[in-house]
Amino acid sequence: MAEIAAEAGVPFAARQRPPAKVVGPAAWARRNLFGSWWSTALTLVLGYLILRFAWGFFDWAVVHAIWTVPYDAQGHANSAPCRAQMGVGACWAVIADKYRFILFGFYPYDEQWRPLVCIALFLALYAISANRRFWRRELGLVWIVTLLLILLLMHGSETLGLTVVTDDRWGGLPLTLLLATFGLALAFPLAVAVALGRRSRTLPAVRLLCVVYVELIRGVPLISLLFMSSVMFPLFMPQGVNFDNLLRAQVAIILFAAAYLAEVVRGGLQALPKGQYEAADALGLSYGRKTRLIVLPQALRIVIPPLVNTFIGFFKDTSLVLIIGIYDLLQSGRAAVDDPVWQGFGNEVYVLLALIYFCFCFAMSKYSRGLERDFSRSRRR
């Protein structure tokens, strides 16, 4: 730049900063906030509303908030100070008092380190799976081992010296993670099979079966499947055999998730260029080897971002199990304010729950968008 300017004969002193109308904070505000009459009006109205709302929330959540309440001799919280401030300030004391119930439900108090370790294991599992360096065959093994370890920890075993805790007492965040993770881990193979079946040209009967399954499940709400699992499943089983409520809900979630995941996987199978299938056929590979070595590795790679988006949906949808009486994170939060001492302080708990769900979902959606960007960059090259 400098040489060009010098060659053109412009003296150094004549090169000035651009005028303040073009750069600088005032110009920035003019361009982005006050571009036209309409834009200025919008900025002013919205700015006023936001400031009012933000101040109102800050006032409620921080200025007038109550963080602790006195406890009586028996260790029961006294919520009277909170009741006096109701509607004016938030009562975060309800969370300080009940956080262990919200996070772990009815899990025995002294054993709650076990679900805590499970949460840590889940998080570690997600972190490892998210890292592309670990996308290898061994990852499947890691998943199986970790999930079995989590089940063992939650359930306990007499031989290891861990008290047995039956799954009707499981609850809270570990249960939500459990339903979501096991649901997806088990639904995924089923989904791949269904997607392959739906794409099959040579097996029309199998294709029809897969189409009916996918459309049937996608046409009804998850609640109806959960209802089915809770009232109809016992009728399906031979007499004397009975699954517990949690397992039945898990089966419903797996069947539901598989139908949606199958559609995502099918999208990847369709996006794969036809030449790949033909080249594999030309090499004389069998159907199984063609699928395992050529088709699936590429097709699944394409659909990872939409798969993550589907995962987000299921993570949120696991909250529906509370309708058939399972104490997931949302239901334990609601049950915490059923306590007569804390009745009416639902909003504080909902804020906490929303924050927890938001952290998980936002992390996933950020991750999926990053992947999408990387993949589209490498495809373009």
Added chain:
Amino acid sequence: MSGTAADPRFASVRQAPRRQVRLSWSDPRLRNVFWQVVVIGAVVLLVWYLIGNTRRNLEARHIATGFGFLSQSAAIPIGESPIPYTPSVSTYGRALLIGILNTLRVSVIGVVLATVLGTLVGIGRLSKNLLVAKITAVYVETLRDIPVLLQLFFWYGLLQHLPAARQALHPIPGVFLSIRGIKLPDLIWEGAHSAAVVAFLIGAVLTWMWSRQAAQRQARTGRRPRTWPVALLLLIALPIGVWAALGAPFTLDVPALRGFNFQGGMTLSPEFAALLVGLVIYTSSYIAEIVRSGIEAVAQGQWEAAFALGLPHGLVLRQIVLPQALRVIVPPMTSQYLNLIKNSSLAVAIGYQDIVSIAGTTLNQTGQAIEGVAIIMAVYLTFSLSISAFMNWYNAHIALVER
């Protein structure tokens, strides 16, 4: 091509050699038949096994199957019903019909409002105004990452915190917010209003015929006759004229506080209001993203080319941009509408009596588990399949016609 194929001289040459079916594992056709028989056989066996178990279980519990219970009188108290209903007199069939109508009511209103709100937010995300763009982005990001059930509980909890009827909030005249729900003024419906609606429908049909006529004239002569004065006349002047000719009745039934409760007006129950607000806000965050990506999918060159042709802004939007954006928007929008309808089943968690809630109560009272679940599924499948059929038709209608 077809001429040569029909040529008798080539008939024997063109025919592929007949392959014999050999009973060998290396014959792909035989393998295909084998695998299909295996898979279908396994499914049939499984279904057979489940049906057998179910029959034995039902016998052991002395439950008779069948839909006879639909004509028994139902002991379900129903808070809001669009058609007359008396508990313990009306039948289960009628109760379920009310459930279906309630589901439809919240779904239809919800779809319309979510589309409007979602479109506004989606356009807001593309705004040049930084504040608008950022706020709508935060709106979308936050609401999409919180379970809809939690949002419903939140809205319902908020409505439960409203004051009692005596101290009802009164933001604008004729509207009262209290723990008993939202009271709105109601138009007293008379014959003249129905006549005006009929006149509007006739006007809409005539307008459509006129615009087709105009399009044909344009194709023939290159000149398009004006359509908007005709549309204005038929769609607005005609209904108002009919209404005025019949005496222009307009009486509002305004709610008023009498004693401890309100009289008159229209009521939105807290359950309905919470469900509607929750579903609309949740779904609108998805619709906003669809609208945004649809508009962004139209290449900038399309705008520029249209302006270069000298088309006015409105025409560019209507004739160039929207048709292309709609092609991207319609398929995902369909699935969001279906999601809204399916999510309306969460009504059961906050006590709005939709089909799931009423079928659930029926199922508990009569013990007809299979029939209850079957009714729920049948209702939603009907909704889903009919909406996808309609949207597929619409999508095919607006799709790009390639060679």
